Amino acid sequence: GENVEQHPSTLSVQEGDSAVIKCTYSDSASNYFPWYKQELGKRPQLIIDIRSNVGEKKDQRIAVTLNKTAKHFSLHITETQPEDSAVYFCAASWNTGFQKLVFGTGTRLLVSP
Amino acid sequence: EAQVTQNPRYLITVTGKKLTVTCSQNMNHEYMSWYRQDPGLGLRQIYYSMNVEVTDKGDVPEGYKVSRKEKRNFPLILESPSPNQTSLYFCASTSAGSDEQYFGPGTRLTVT
Secondary structure, three states, X not given: OOOEEEEOOXXXXXXXXXXXXXXXXXXXXXXXXXXXXXXXXXXXXEEEEEEOOOOEEEEOOEEEEEEOOOOEEEEEEOOOOHHHOEXXXXXXXXXXXXXXXXXXXXXXXXXXX | OOOEEEXXXXXXXXXXXXXXXXXXXXXXXXXXEEEEEEOOOXXXXXXXXXXXXXXXXXXXXXXXXXXXXXXXXXXXXXOOOOHHHOEEEEEEEEOOOOOXXXXXXXEEEEEO
């Protein structure tokens, strides 16, 4: 089955710096790669996703890149703000009529003012 | 308001005492899932359902049961809870043709 590894497990940056979180997946059939943000005590929420036919996607300060050959994808956050502090989860899935997500283990991002 | 609800939000119980965590969504979503979240392990899928009366095992189904008798509800049943089922549980729903999973607020379960 699919296995997703996520690094680093914790990441501390200063406000205004960039943050990068990386994930690798094992199943070359995976074709959908979302990123979820979970604030303390809250539920995970989708912040950005990418499909296997796209190499990069941006949404304001966040972007995701995908390297299918190497089977890894990354989340990039620019101009970080304290409200970006949260746990971020990557996931991978393949479409079998239902996107069966396999999540990474999470990255705790701390943005210091 | 479109939402996924779970009850109870917090539960402390003892080993072997059957319990049910309810999940309900008002978005007419076809797909629903249960996940457990444990430190250092991320979110792991327990069971999922693609429609009424259609359920399947996820990655960690042992010790759990589910049912989908109505489209809006997807209860998680622990017939004989054990301490290793102490965890934070999330229900999620997805519309067919979409990929975004909408998560409920979570249920923190402690089994002593």
